[in-house]
Amino acid sequence: MDVPLWLALIVIGGLGIKLIRPPWWLVAVILLGGFLLADSVLAPLIDSTINR
Numbered sequence: 001m002d003v004p005l006w007l008a009l010i011v012i013g014g015l016g017i018k019l020i021r022p023p024w025w026l027v028a029v030i031l032l033g034g035f036l037l038a039d040s041v042l043a044p045l046i047d048s049t050i051n052r
Contacts, residue, residue, distance in 0.1 A: 017027065037046065
């Protein structure tokens with residue numbers, strides 16, 4: 001069964017928020033930080049570190 005990545009991320013994120021109950025500002029900071037890092041000069045460094 002092939003599950004799209006966006007669907008898996010929504011389900012895992014929803015479960016994490018429901019079970020761990022982090023503050024909403026922390027969720028927003030993590031999402032915004034990830035979005036900004038993905039489009040920064042650090043993106044190739046992060047990508048090479050993850051894909052080892």
